[in-house]
Amino acid sequence: MDDFKRTYLCLCKEACVEPQECILNQLRDGCDGNLRKRLDLSTQSLSVDTCAILGKVLMNDIVFTELTLCDCMLNEEGAKLLLYGLCANTTIQMLDMKGNNLRAAGAETLGKLLRHNKSLKSLILEWNALGMWEEGFCVFCEGLRANKSLKHLDLRNNQINHQGVGELALALKHNNTLEELDLRWNNIGLLGGRALLCALQQNKTLVRLELAGNNIPSDVLKAVEQAVDHNSECQVAMRESRTRSKVLTNEIQCLKVEKTKQFLNMMGVIDQQKEELARSGRTVAVQVGQLQEALTEKSSIINSLRAKVQMTEAALTLSEQKSNDLKEFLEKTRMEKFELKERLCKELKNDQEEACNREAKLTRELNTANGKNMELKNKVDELDRRCNVQRDQICQLKQELANVTAEMKQKILQTEECLEVEKKRCKQVLDDAETLRQKEMDQMNAHQQETERSLQDRILKLENIRIQLETELSRLKAAALTNRAQAEEELIKMKNQIRLEEQERLLHLEEKLHFVSQSRDESQNRCTNQKQTINEIQAKNNKFTFEIEGLKRRIEELNEELSGKDQQKVAEVNNVRVELQEQIGHLQTERIAQEGLKEKISALERQLKVQSCNHRDAILDKENEISSLLEKVRMKDSEIIRMKEDEAQRASFLHNAILSYVQSSPFGAQCTKK
Secondary structure (H helix, E strand, O other): OHHHHHHHHHHHHHOOOOOOHHHHHHHHHHHHOOOOOEEEOOOOOOOHHHHHHHHHHHHOOOOOOEEEOOOOOOOHHHHHHHHHHHHOOOOOOEEEOOOOOOOHHHHHHHHHHHHHOOOOOEEEOOOOOHHHOHHHHHHHHHHHHHOOOOOEEEOOOOOOOHHHHHHHHHHHHHOOOOOEEEOOOOOOHHHHHHHHHHHHHHOOOOOEEEOOOOOOOHHHHHHHHHHHHHHHHHHHHHHHHHHHHHHHHHHHHHHHHHHHHHHHHHHHHHHHHHHHHHHHHHHHHHHHHHHHHHHHHHHHHHHHHHHHHHHHHHHOOOOHHHHHHHHHHHHHHHHHHHHHHHHHHHHHHHHHHHHHHHHHHHHHHHHHHHHHHHHHHHHHHHHHHHHHHHHHHHHHHHHHHHHHHHHHHHHHHHHHHHHHHHHHHHHHHHHOOOOOOHHHHHHHHHHHHHOOOOHHHHHHHHHHHHHHHHHHHHHHHHHHHHHHHHHHHHHHHHHHHHHHHHHHHHHHHHHHOOOOHHHHHHHHHHHHHHHHHHHHHHHHHHHHHHHHHHHHHHHHHHHHHHOOOOHHHHHHHHHHHHHHHHHHHHHHHHHHHHHHHHHHHHHHHHHHHHHHHHHHHHHHHHHHHHHHHHHHHHHHHHHHHHHHHHHHHHHHHHHHHHHHHHHHOHHHHHHHHO
């Protein structure tokens, strides 16, 4: 606020202009309290110099976001200078210029402001009579057409007629940011209402449109309200779809993270099992080595016993019976030892063979699990291939739709060119009848000199014909409105069906998706493509209605020309009727084409349902395979535990048997006695 005041005072000194007290009071009030973001200069008489200085200050200002200039009765030059300064401003979002009696120059500068300013969101121009100056209002409409930031526009009590509303409608067709427009208490009339209705067929962002006090028929007002309500519903649906898509993307990312974690956990479990198998093999080898060492020790003990037996044989030669008994006993012990050695060797061999067989089984089962994983990967690749084929089909459909849209655009361009040519022709006939249509005007002048008296009778006849044509036009209009309402109802039904199907499919996918998240993304892309096709069809319907309204405007212009022409113009009207019938036939053929597109969409939806069923079956198969693998892993764990227990029992049995044998032998008893 202080910087604004300083710059204002400095510029006043440089321009040798005394600063106005009203501006200083506003700045002083703002400095006394907290920093305000609104500059209120309403009901203040501002001179041209102060307007120029304010424009320079506001050019680089970053403090104020709202500027009110209500009932200031600004001069044309002052308004120009002030608005030129606002063109470069980047902070003001609301501008209120109510009751300033702006004219042609003010309208042109407002158009430049809308063209160059990118921060203004609300513009109030009530009680300014901008519609009285056609050229200036055209420049204003062009600026509105190029604007990308304005959301609220107030044009109440500006004396805007149907021609000005036509320019405004052309601007609204290309504007995608304006949401609220107030046109109350103007002179729009029937033609202006129709022009706005045509604009709303293309503009899908306008949510609020006020048209009270404009002498517009009730049917046109109802149609406009329906179009505005439709736009609001579309925006709400778009917001909901965006939020849903964000939520779904977040959920899909969470699922991907969880699935990766589960996969890593499974790999860790498998690695742990492999390590446990290796450890068990090592423990078995250690136990076998211990048993071999025990056998060697026992053999050394037996050898020592043999030496002792020899010593006892030499010492006990006297007792032959004892020696014979001892020999027999030694032979028996030798036989038993040999049998024990053979048994131990056989048992060790059997244990080794069983361990090898178990390892081979485990390796086979691991190989089968890897093969099943490869099969699952192949199935996923096949699903990806199918999805790519469906993408190609969707691309072909998009190309067909693009070709159809290109043809429609060409037709629209042709119709617009015809309309522009007819507008130029009408203006040239009204403005300069001598320059254009020289041949026709020469004939008309010659014919007018001869038939000045008969013109009155023909004018009455033509008025009757015009009344008949107006009745026919109202009837055609009612038929077109009914057709459009039916088409909109069908589109709404299709949208609801598609939404319900999408919700059901998403619920199933959220419950059962484990390893096929990519296919889900592709299905969502297909749904978005279908929505785009539906939006394109809606755009086509809007274009068709626009063409119908353009043809109606053409008929009205021809009717206006009929007031100053003779029987040749009646023939031209008949030709126009024939053209209208042909164009209605073309429109009917195009509607048939739209029905074909709807059938294609239904076929695509069926394909999507079939694919979703296939995905569900594949997911169920994968879940069953995963459960079977988990059961096999559990069985392997139980087998490994059982093997460990068996080996421990065998080792304990061997140890106990050796101890019992040693203790039961007489040499062992003698050793213990000694």
